[in-house]
Amino acid sequence: MPSAHDILKEYWGYDAFRPLQEDIIRTVLEDGDALALLPTGGGKSLCYQVPALAREGICLVISPLIALMKDQVEGLKKRGILAAAIYSGQSRRAIVQTLKNVAHGPYKLLYVSPERLETGLFREYLPALHVNLIAVDEAHCISQWGYDFRPAYRRIAALRAELPGVPVLALTASATVEVQEDICAQLGMEGAAQFRQPFLRPNLSYSAYRTDARMNRLADILKKVPGSAIVYCKSRRRTVEVARLLELQGESAAHYHAGLTQEERTGRQQDWIDGRTRIIVCTNAFGMGIDKPDVRLVLHADVPDCLESYYQEAGRAGRDGKKSYAVLLYTDGDLRDLEGAHVDRFPNLEQVRTVYSALVNYLQIPSYYGKDQSYTFHFDPFVRNFKLNGHQAHYALKAMESDGWFDLNEKSFQPPTVIFTCTQESLRGFMEAHPELEPVLTLLLRTYAGVWDGPVLISEGQLAKLMPAKEGDIKAQLQRAAAFGVIDYRPLNEDPQLIFRHDRVNTEHFYMDMSLYNGRREAFRGRVQAMIAYTGSTECRSTYINRYFGDADKTPCGICDNCLARKRAPLSPEAFAAIGARIRDLLHARPLPVEELLSALKDVRREQLWTVIERLQAEEQLRTDREGRLCVS
Structure with a gap:
């Protein structure tokens, strides 16, 4: 060999x-x-x-x-x-x-x-x-x-x-x-x-900023760091909102989440990889397996649940070894929500039982049946039909999945495939008996090599252009051929699939391993506390991450926000007061977009300006109006 x-x-x-x-x-x-x-x-x-x-x-x-x-x-x-x-x-x-x-x-x-x-x-x-x-x-x-x-x-x-x-x-x-x-x-x-491998990434600068002007800070960072960027958000709705606001500011941005069609996801991903789109605003559904070495910035607009997720997502920046940035923005409200997240994430047994009862009724599974059966499952109509709390239902389903009741593929994308299931001799006889299907079957054989050997990915659109014919007609002809048993045709399927691992039981007999469940909840709380501590830590960001993962290397990276802050002279009370007075003078005249305020004070370092702005906001001396402009409270 x-x-x-x-x-x-x-x-x-x-x-x-x-x-x-x-x-x-x-x-x-x-x-x-x-x-x-x-x-x-x-x-x-x-x-x-x-x-x-x-x-x-x-x-x-x-x-x-x-x-x-x-x-x-x-x-x-x-x-x-x-x-x-x-x-x-x-x-x-x-x-x-x-x-x-x-x-x-x-x-x-x-x-x-x-x-x-x-x-x-x-x-x-x-x-x-x-x-x-x-x-x-x-x-x-x-x-x-x-x-x-x-x-x-x-x-x-x-x-x-x-x-x-x-x-x-x-x-x-x-x-x-x-x-x-x-x-x-x-x-x-x-x-x-x-x-x-060492967890230290010598070319990656980590930063975490508390802010009350999330969108303004986000836009400012994206302007300062040129090149390809990823913005991670926790919800699908926020990806849409952030991408729209960035586009209004003249940025090249697109949103991405699992709720888009496969065609939309593929197109947006490819536009970003090829550089036609600079900023992809996404949930954590984006990024796995994507090979793009020249990402200069990964920005988290929301705080992840744990450092494992954050490290993995932030690590998509700078794979080419060039200087890159991983920035986390957070508010006090974000940290409070994360602190109490275990209550939503781990519903009690009775709450889980309620959702289980609704689920088996929604799927119409008979008693003592269902093991190894696959069901198409759509979350939104399920919640609406049974008037369930969406958050509670989501995490109850997660609890059941973790306990081994079923496997849930939230986006079971199955592209269209074809395999011939008859012999070549019987195919000839079939085409003679059904001449209306001969063109599409012949085209399949000419277009896709290996169609006798195994399921081959096909494009009904490509076949329609080659015929030529309407794509809907091609699909109908393939379905007819499949009905006769000549081919196995699987059209595009993007429906979530739920595969049960146990037969349906009466609700009162539904159980979970509560010791394991409670242990996972405490492990989750520990990860949350480590994530919250990371946001407010003053030690080197890389050192903190190394320690969390058990790496003994305590060498400061020298390029994170905390390392750089130690190199710079701190902002004196006199300098803070002087900058604050200039900001208030400008805003007393009229409310200003943050970018305009920063431009008016070009002689002051941006980090110092942001420090003053955010402290004045925390002290409620400044606020943001409905149009996103800064004004005096």
Whole structure:
């Protein structure tokens, strides 16, 4: 077999590995288990893709992110590497065909969502797959003490028992020492080699600013930092509002969240990647798997729930090694809301039971039925129909999911696919009997290679242009052919899917493991407290982050807001009073937009101006009017 270096050069064109990649690859090639903590953009995927090509058999990659699986499979195919994926929402026939292809063809990687691991179909084919490595992506999801616990990940331990001697590589971008230990315990890899890149990013300047003029401060920072930017918001509504306000100020901005159609999300993401849009204003639905090294600024307009999320999202800035900025804006109200968030996030058992009762009635699941069944689920009509509190219902569903009652794919995007399910001989007879369907079936065969071998992604729009015909007519013809059993046609599906793991029980018999549930609530409160402490900390931001993740490095970064503040002389009371008087004089004449006020005081450093403005706002000497202008209270 070729060496790891030969594979890297042949398929990726690189002459050398990044730090730690080669050590990780060597460990798993020697059949050793490994836990790898590599930052966002640190090249985690190469750590299992290269070993997959360096030995006989396939690498089984377990990932919770369907979109990321699809992107990786397509990317590998473009490099000439055969890979496939199976996940919730696919038809049984499509999954069978994929498993057959991987078992008997020259495939090297199979991506699997964790909920597929315990299905009878997967277990039936597992012995024939010749697995040479198990790669667990987003491995922190296996830990109940982590920030993104997913119970489906607990099924990996049983998988490992069925594949004795196969090494496991667990990968994550962020995990505390407690979570790292839990990952190893849950995966049965207590003796695993551990590899961790330093959490310090020497080119990334962290800052956190308390402000009562969030939008003004946000716009000012975006003007000061040129280049591509990401603005993270907690709600879909705020992404729309912020993007609209930035556009009104002449910025190139677009909003992005999971509520958009797949076409809208893809288009906006690509416009931003290609530089046609400078600023993407988004929820945390954006960013996973996106390779854009030249992001100069990641700005959080809301406080994340935990440092793990913040570190991962902020880490999307400056992957090219050039100076970049991660800025967090917060208000006192944000911190109060976060302090009490555990009350909403962890509803009591009776509240969860109420939502469970509404859910099984909404889905019309009979008693003692439902296990392994998949249901289309739309949250908004569910809440409206049963007059539920939206926040409480959302977190009750999360509680049930974490307890293993079901798996919920909030955006189960399934692009259109086709596979021929008849023989070539019977197809000829069918087309003679149904000449009206011959053109579209012939076009499928000419346009999409491999359509006999496995489900192939298609575009009904492209087929319509080639025919030519209306796209609706193409879809109707494909559906007719599928009804005759000639093809398996799966049209676009963006509906959320809920897969039950237990039969329906009477409401009074609904239960949860309350000791685990209460433990997760306390772990959540601990993460919240660490996030709140970060906002007000005066120590080096990087040192604080290092300490949180168990990194002993206390070397100050020298470029965060706190390090820079120590280098500068503090603002004296006399200077504060003088700047404050000038601000009040200008605002007594008339209310001013912040940008105009800053321009009128160009001789004063902006950071000093913001310090004075925000303290005067906190003391209620200044306020913001309905038009967003500063005025004297």
